[in-house]
Amino acid sequence: MAERKKKLLQGNDACVEGALYAGCRFYAGYPITPSTEIAEGMSVRLPKLGGKFIQMEDEIASIAAAIGASLTGLKSLTATSGPGLSLKQECIGYACLTEVPLVIVNVMRGGPSTGYPTGPSQSDLMAAKWGAHGDHPAISLAPQSVQEILTETVRAFNLAERFRTPVMVLYDEIVGHMREPITLPLPGELEVIDRAKAACRPEEYFPYDDRYEVAPLAPFGAGYRFHVTGLNHKQDGFPTNDSNIIRANNERIMNKIENHKDEICLNEAIDLDDAEIAVVAIGSTARSARYAVKEARAAGIKAGLLRPITMWPFPDKAVKELGSRVKAIIVPELNLGQMVHEVERCSKKAQVTGIHRVDGEPITPAQILEAIRKHK
Amino acid sequence: MSGTAVVEKKERVSVPFDYNKYLRPNKLPHIWCPGCGHGIVLKAMLRAIDKTGFSKDEICMISGIGCSSRTPGYVDFNTMHTLHGRALSFATGVKFANPRLKVIVVTGDGDALAIGGNHFIHTCRRNIDMTVVVMTNATYGMTGGQYSPTSPLETVATTSRYGNIEPPFDTCEMAKAAGASFVARGTAYHTLELEKTLHDAIMHKGTSVVDVIDACPTYFGRANKFKSTTHLMDVVEKDGTVNVKQADKLPPEKLEGKFLRGLLHKVDRPEYCEQYENLVMEKAKAK
Ligand SMILES: Cc1ncc(C[n+]2csc(CCOP(=O)(O)OP(=O)(O)O)c2C)c(N)n1
Ligand code: SF4
Ligand SMILES: [Mg+2]
Numbered sequence: 001m002a003e004r005k006k007k008l009l010q011g012n013d014a015c016v017e018g019a020l021y022a023g024c025r026f027y028a029g030y031p032i033t034p035s036t037e038i039a040e041g042m043s044v045r046l047p048k049l050g051g052k053f054i055q056m057e058d059e060i061a062s063i064a065a066a067i068g069a070s071l072t073g074l075k076s077l078t079a080t081s082g083p084g085l086s087l088k089q090e091c092i093g094y095a096c097l098t099e100v101p102l103v104i105v106n107v108m109r110g111g112p113s114t115g116y117p118t119g120p121s122q123s124d125l126m127a128a129k130w131g132a133h134g135d136h137p138a139i140s141l142a143p144q145s146v147q148e149i150l151t152e153t154v155r156a157f158n159l160a161e162r163f164r165t166p167v168m169v170l171y172d173e174i175v176g177h178m179r180e181p182i183t184l185p186l187p188g189e190l191e192v193i194d195r196a197k198a199a200c201r202p203e204e205y206f207p208y209d210d211r212y213e214v215a216p217l218a219p220f221g222a223g224y225r226f227h228v229t230g231l232n233h234k235q236d237g238f239p240t241n242d243s244n245i246i247r248a249n250n251e252r253i254m255n256k257i258e259n260h261k262d263e264i265c266l267n268e269a270i271d272l273d274d275a276e277i278a279v280v281a282i283g284s285t286a287r288s289a290r291y292a293v294k295e296a297r298a299a300g301i302k303a304g305l306l307r308p309i310t311m312w313p314f315p316d317k318a319v320k321e322l323g324s325r326v327k328a329i330i331v332p333e334l335n336l337g338q339m340v341h342e343v344e345r346c347s348k349k350a351q352v353t354g355i356h357r358v359d360g361e362p363i364t365p366a367q368i369l370e371a372i373r374k375h376k
Numbered sequence: 377m378s379g380t381a382v383v384e385k386k387e388r389v390s391v392p393f394d395y396n397k398y399l400r401p402n403k404l405p406h407i408w409c410p411g412c413g414h415g416i417v418l419k420a421m422l423r424a425i426d427k428t429g430f431s432k433d434e435i436c437m438i439s440g441i442g443c444s445s446r447t448p449g450y451v452d453f454n455t456m457h458t459l460h461g462r463a464l465s466f467a468t469g470v471k472f473a474n475p476r477l478k479v480i481v482v483t484g485d486g487d488a489l490a491i492g493g494n495h496f497i498h499t500c501r502r503n504i505d506m507t508v509v510v511m512t513n514a515t516y517g518m519t520g521g522q523y524s525p526t527s528p529l530e531t532v533a534t535t536s537r538y539g540n541i542e543p544p545f546d547t548c549e550m551a552k553a554a555g556a557s558f559v560a561r562g563t564a565y566h567t568l569e570l571e572k573t574l575h576d577a578i579m580h581k582g583t584s585v586v587d588v589i590d591a592c593p594t595y596f597g598r599a600n601k602f603k604s605t606t607h608l609m610d611v612v613e614k615d616g617t618v619n620v621k622q623a624d625k626l627p628p629e630k631l632e633g634k635f636l637r638g639l640l641h642k643v644d645r646p647e648y649c650e651q652y653e654n655l656v657m658e659k660a661k662a663k
Contacts (some may be wrong), residue, residue: 026473047660052472057498061465068469094459220454221477223433227449229457238403
């Protein structure tokens with residue numbers, strides 16, 4: 001067996017590695033700190049592989065181009081940060097309703113507005129879920145390390161292709177810019193999923209065939225001439241005013257994610273079996289939490305960590321279970337209170353406390369340890 | 377009726393064009409009002425496409441949002457009805473990802489030049505191979521007749537009841553300045569001329585922009601006191617334009633306030649997808 005390559009990489013570079021491993025062959029983007037290295041990396045690597053890189057005139061054009069490219073059959077990526085995410089929202093809704101696979105990376109920086117471009121933040125958690133008008137499905141993955149950015153980017157493409165929906169990779173500036181040694185997976189080592197291919201004759205093809213929960217998507221130009229619209233549509237892709245069809249389709253695009261939460265939700269549990277105090281954290285904050293939990297254990301406190309790797313859909317089940325048996329849950333996050341409300345919603349019994357920080361500095365293990373001690 | 381007239385009529389009879397070859401008949405009737413110019417443009421476009429010889433599978437027609445942007449829903453190609461102003465961005469992704477597709481963008485003056493103005497100039501600048509058909513009716517038809525970036529000064533709209541004070545764009549001048557390698561203008565009134573212009577635009581390699589002046593009788597026509605659709609077309613499309621070939625022979629005062637029709641600009645300029653393949657990919661692979 002071939003040797004796996006080891007590399008010292010920055011988080012954003014690992015995202016490039018993950019995207020290419022997953023078979024991404026199209027990138028459209030607009031530079032913005034702290035995500036720009038992804039565009040730079042893709043611009044070097046894609047043309048070598050016969051892939052396409054384009055720097056568009058803004059973030060709206062970028063995601064629109066990526067959606068267009070995906071409709072021709074290419075796995076497509078766009079990456080951005082805060083202000084760019086705001087601009088992409090209308091197109092995110094379009095990709096949700098038209099069911100076009102797509103991966104969006106959002107490297108979180110301080111906001112709102114231009115905010116703190118070089119400062120870490122976790123303040124787009126709600127934007128990742130709700131950021132587009134209308135009810136729409138959301139999948140967001142929240143890696144905490146350089147290695148995990150690679151594997152979660154691969155998983156993001158897999159979920160996008162599997163469910164025909166946009167998937168967001170969501171991490172803070174610290175994880176995006178830190179350098180760690182990582183191991184590049186060998187070809188075939190990680191699962192790579194491609195969208196279901198249309199097998200029927202073109203005359204029988206419906207892009208939203210209602211016999212499927214997720215219908216196969218034929219590429220433009222392959223003889224299946226179909227219509228795509230952001231209007232509510234029937235299974236043949238054409239606009240409709242039929243209230244039954246509108247309802248059924250709006251429900252289906254939500255349920256195709258909701259019904260498969262177990263397949264999508266991924267968590268890491270540390271020292272939770274006998275825990276009395278739990279921490280729920282993601283990204284760089286989870287790294288501080290891991291350290292704090294270790295310190296607490298050393299001091300004889302029964303602490304543990306639940307780390308959602310899938311941020312959306314939120315791991316309701318795991319948090320509910322945890323909330324039913326621990327005394328307290330601490331939710332440190334780099335914002336003024338976002339994930340803490342999700343945790344409160346899921347855990348009716350345990351006392352839930354947030355630790356929030358928006359000064360552009362990370363939450364330290366000491367801050368978390370102090371909160372753990374208070375609940376002892 | 378004189379004998380000669382009958383002969384003339386006979387000579388003109390040809391096999392009627394089978395529009396159904398390209399339409400999705402079960403998606404009709406269309407949403408357009410009686411007298412709307414968009415349908416005339418569509419017919420000219422289908423005749424033009426027929427002459428190009430491209431197969432239906434090769435063509436990808438993409439639009440934004442607006443009355444004009446409803447066009448792709450009625451035609452049997454690979455079709456996409458996208459977001460207001462963004463048709464060119466989606467189209468750039470489609471074309472760049474699969475350069476074998478022949479991309480035609482159908483857009484309105486509001487779609488292309490207001491909300492989509494930035495994408496318009498950057499598409500022209502890249503000179504990516506696609507044909508952009510801008511249906512210029514000097515209004516936002518879909519939302520009920522507000523003024524648009526091509527509404528002439530002093531015209532009345534639902535948001536310019538006291539007369540428009542914003543000078544309009546000249547779409548063709550802008551396309552040319554931004555770098556489009558083929559720029560032409562037609563009208564719905566001069567439908568045969570339009571067919572030829574659209575044909576040449578589609579056959580051109582690079583960004584080809586065709587500004588098509590067509591009428592919105594429902595809003596622009598009524599608000600500005602035109603008696604009928606034909607009156608509106610006579611004033612705006614027939615008398616308001618001059619074919620560029622005749623323009624040379626006319627004194628300047630006869631050209632004042634008139635738009636030129638026909639091919640206005642054509643240059644050979646490297647096309648975006650080819651540049652990427654020939655320069656970027658080649659260099660990247662050699663490294
Ligand atoms: C982001 C956004 N803003 C506004 C609208 C509302 N809107 C729909 S069509 C339209 C104008 C269309 O005008 P034009 O492109 O000239 O097309 P026409 O209807 O005149 O053919 C507007 C403002 C929208 N759909 N999306
Ligand atoms: S409102 Fe105007 S542009 Fe729209 S369909 Fe009617 S006539 Fe045409
Ligand atoms: Mg208009």
